[in-house]
Amino acid sequence: MEKQVMCVSLLLVLLVALSESGAAKICCTQYQENPIPIKWLKYYINQDITDFCNIKATIFLTMKSRLVCADPDADWVKRAKETHRKDSLYE
Numbered sequence: 001m002e003k004q005v006m007c008v009s010l011l012l013v014l015l016v017a018l019s020e021s022g023a024a025k026i027c028c029t030q031y032q033e034n035p036i037p038i039k040w041l042k043y044y045i046n047q048d049i050t051d052f053c054n055i056k057a058t059i060f061l062t063m064k065s066r067l068v069c070a071d072p073d074a075d076w077v078k079r080a081k082e083t084h085r086k087d088s089l090y091e
Contacts, residue, residue, distance in 0.1 A: 027047060027050075027052055027057075028057035032069055036062065036068055038080045038083055040062050041061070046058055057071070
């Protein structure tokens with residue numbers, strides 16, 4: 001049940017961020033500088049470069065429901081992506 005609530009919450013955040021009708025859009029514009037411990041991460045999605053989002057990023061959802069923008073080419077990000085599953089609801 002907790003996973004479903006978390007997935008629905010993240011889906012709502014992303015839908016609002018991606019909505020064309022919204023006045024403001026949210027996306028990663030810079031990377032988290034310090035690596036996040038892999039055990040703190042739950043899921044991830046990938047962000048591509050768009051008109052609004054100027055960088056490729058991996059967006060992690062932490063255990064505390066925080067979104068973290070990370071460089072997809074960083075070694076710690078690659079290890080984290082091997083350990084955690086991609087959230088297929090958003091891609």
